[in-house]
Amino acid sequence: MTLEELTAEVARLSGELTAVNSNKDKLVKEKRDALTRAEAAEAAIETANSATLSDLDKANKRAVDAEKALTAEKERADKLETTRRNERADTLILKALNGANVDAKHTPILSKALRGDVQFNDDGEPLIDGKSVDDFAKTYFGNKGEGHGYVRAPDNGGGAATGHDGTKAPRMTKDNFNFTEFAKIQLKNPAEANAIADAVGRPNLKTSV
Structure with missing residues (x-):
């Protein structure tokens, strides 16, 4: 091979080497770019996962x-219902004691005793021994009832003769008191009128009989 041919061959090989090196740099750059894109994609996935977890945590907290x-509201409603039931039971007991003509001096003790026996049905109504408070009081404080001894004694010895001996519940209470009807009763039956006056808390209406 002549000198010219050798020189040409060296030039060709040098050109090929330059091309190879150029391709190598290009491949390295492409590899580096691909790695950068992969790292960016991985970071984006982690960010998305973090955001998803954050939203889930917020939803769970809500x-x-x-x-x-809801629990607090139910507890508040239960307390209000309990208060309403208790107040209704207390009111009905006092009304029943008054209607049964129970002596006022026994009312505080009897109210507490009866209150301890109260049970509520599904509708929230107070019952004693399975009866309404009023029905129980009528039986318990009636003539043959165990609590008859708590009933007010007759206003006077002639009470029985006038048709009211102090053991019957007066026809009129605070809830249905009417002056006109009271005046009629007072004319016909002063003893009963006096019992009504006591029952409705108006002792000033009592008269001598």
């Missing part, structure tokens, strides 16, 4: 807060 609020 659910927990809502459940707590």
Whole structure:
């Protein structure tokens, strides 16, 4: 091979080497770019996962807060219902004692005793021994009842003769008191009128009989 041919061959090989090196740099750059894109994609996935977890945590917190609020509201409603039931029971007991003509001096003790025996039905109505408070009082404080001794004694010895001996519940209570009817009763039956006056808390209306 002549010198010219050798020189040409060296030039050709040098050109090929330059091309190879150029391709190598290009491949390295492409590899580096691909790695950068992969790292960016991985970071984006982690960010998305983090955001998803954050949203889930927020949703869970809202659910927990809502459940707590619902529980608190139920407890408040239960307390209000309990208060309403107790107040109704107390009112009905006092009304029943008054209607049964129970002596006022026994009312505080009897109210507490009866209150301890109260049970409520599904409708929230107070019962004693399975009866309404009023029905129980009528039986218990009636002539043959165990609590008859708590009933007010006759206003006077002539009470029985006038048709009211102090053991019967007066026809009129605070709830249905009427002056016109009271005046009629007072004319016909002063003893009963006096019992009514006591029952409705108006002792000033009593008269001598």
